[in-house]
Amino acid sequence: MNKFLITLGSLAVIATTQSCKMKNADSVVSGDAAAKVYVAPGKYDEFYNFVSGGFSGNVTVYGLPSGRLLKTIPVFSVFPENGYGYSEETKPMLNTSNGPVAWDDQHHLELSQTDGKQDGRWIFANANNTPRVARIDLTTFRTAEIIQIPNSAGNHSSPFATENTEYVVAGTRFSVPLGDADVPISSFKKNFRSTASFIKVDKATGNMNIAFQIVLPGMNLDLSHAGKGPSHDWFFFSCYNTEQAYTMLEVNASQKDKDFIVAVNWKKAEEYANSGKGHKMPASYAHNTYDETAHTAKSVIEKDVLVLDPKDCPDMVYMIPCPKSPHGADVDPTGEYIVGSGKLAALIPVFSFEKITKAIQDKQFEGNFYGIPVIKYEAALHGEVKKPGLGPLHTEFDGRGNAYTSMFLSSEVVKWRLSDLQVLDRAPTYYSVGHLMIPGGDTKSPTGKYLVAYNKITKDRYLPTGPELCQSAQLYDISGDKMQLLLDFPTAGEPHYGQACPADLIKDKQVKFYDINKNKNEFLTLGEKKANVIRKGNRVDVYMTAIRSHLVPDNIEGVYVGDDVYFHVTNLEQDWDIPHGFAVKNSSSVDLLIMPGETQTVKFTAQKQGIYPFYCTDFCSALHQEMSGYMRVSPKGSNVPLKFGTNVIAPDPTAVAATK
């Protein structure tokens, strides 16, 4: 009996000890979370969430609140899945002044806006490594245009847009000498520059061109956002490394107490550019556009760029001191407050546009940085959010007067009020949140219903998959006073910033297929009767059609080792969701995925003799397995005549020979 009591007693002790363990995620998910993210089969999500792919170079699209992955949009990286960057038609999209660049690091996204509100026309994406900005068409979810940025490196503070998408910006994070000059790295202060490029976006077509570049001192422009309403004419860039370190930046760029928010009056800059205050500088950068009717991209190398020097352009650029290497520079929906997040600071400074304007009028400057006036910190300051958390990075807004800042080090989202800068709520993230996003949270009219945290560290959140893990995002309901964690969902590549908009803005204007009668591709085959194979020297052009469930021609002979064979495949279907794929055995190139009404080309160089089957790679119909054909590659110099067809059944020539 005593033994039994002792056993019971020890059990009780163990039980108590167990209940003292540290708080985990289970305790923060409340009861109705599942219902809030459940999107029934066949029903649609409420929001499209566009998420940057980071080192995948692509953009992914998720549905919210379900967190389901809907699509990967290839932008800066080749995409074997659908032939982007491999097909002859799409190769020029990845051209640069340095030749083809098949990968990039895609950080930020910005939906096009009209009057400060999302208009659902395009989404812009930056490439950080080889500075480029892309425009994606939201009727096709395809990359429509890519422009390279000269005189820049580390295109990080990009592609943020002004209220009517007048301009999309690109800012240098890794200062470099202008014109790719050959100088010692140690001459950083003298020779290195950062540039803020303003890319003009055509209102009707969306076509981009670099209107002007503002040349700034050598430092690291980090992030940016355009002003709104009263601050419409301004753009705000955060910067760090005003120490101008060029080695061991971790230490050497973290010495100063304050770096800057760079305030650029882009309206003034535009006036200066138009009135000839800038100068044309030779440059070399690619401008690639995709023609939706020719289904073909072309790449043009531009020859010069207009640069503006703040020295010649008074009143165009001001610096606002901002504590400790600021990261995010975010503007609230009213356009009055500019939030600078000093990633190493223990507070969040909030600047007032009204005060900035007044400080400029009253010349309340504390000095200058390479001739650019530096406004007194206190004169520009609305106030500081005290003890918000550790490692503030980015801020978005709910349109109800509240701001939400991501805290990398303390791994949480902190909600605070813009008016009195009081912290209202905090919610943990799993783990180490980078960017956060509220649908329309960087525009004039946010939809303050959900918040997504894009986390940098995943650890134990999902079933483990070896050393390399997926990235992780978290969805919160922010409609109430307290933030409520709803969902974890894995993400692809490494998401940085994201954008989201109500599905209704986009979903009803989707292209379902291409009208084949409008197909202007040079190698279009309009109907099976037009199918052809033409030899010119050692180039063989195959004009091929695909329709359920056969390819025309599906037998090709008279191709020799060393020939370059171009398969131009036209998908004759005119119905939604009937793509055909195309691949050839041993092809060093890849798959094509051809949408209905589209023509795409894959180049195949015959290396060795043999019979090469080719087939449709997208399960298109009940007879998909039958959608295949053969190409005969004969030795160089043999006299096999050029022959092709479909459903041509010839007598077996070898059998005839045997009977003779």
Add this chain to the structure above:
Amino acid sequence: MKKLTIPGKASIILVILFLATLWILPMWRIDLRAPQYPGGLSMKIWINDVKGDVDIINGLNHYIGMSTIHKKDFPEFIFLPTTMIVFMLLGVVVLLINKKIGYYIWTLLFAFIGIFSFYDFYKWEYNYGHNLNPAAPIKVPGMSYQPPLFGYKKLLNFEVLSQPDVAGWFYIGAGVLLVAITIYELKKSFAK
């Protein structure tokens, strides 16, 4: 001979107006639905054309060896409008001569055209569903694919619904009106 009543005369104008809708609206529709076509497919038959998702339906039908539908293969698209125009002109004649007997003949003519049209439609459907290409990739023993003349039928993975479209209902309305007024005219003449 007895003259037409006021409602009788009015009905002639109405019938002509009803029939005129055949040129501005489709008269018959065949709707198809399959798991792969959540939005459904629809073929709209006009007095002189066949529209809707005909190309998609043609594309699908090659699997089971059905012939493809093309406007030019239908002499009906010339005969039917011609017949209807003649019929409508005869209505004007009936109105002008203003005799009951003219109206009765006109109604009989309508009934004849209607019955013949349906017979012709049935015959086309029969041939369309039965004359299959012997080299078709998919052959289901004993299966034919004749669409329903009117109403619902299940054909392999497709559910098919055949019914009048807007102008078709006007056509039916014209028939109902003709029969009703014929009875009315007869009653009036016996009452006197």
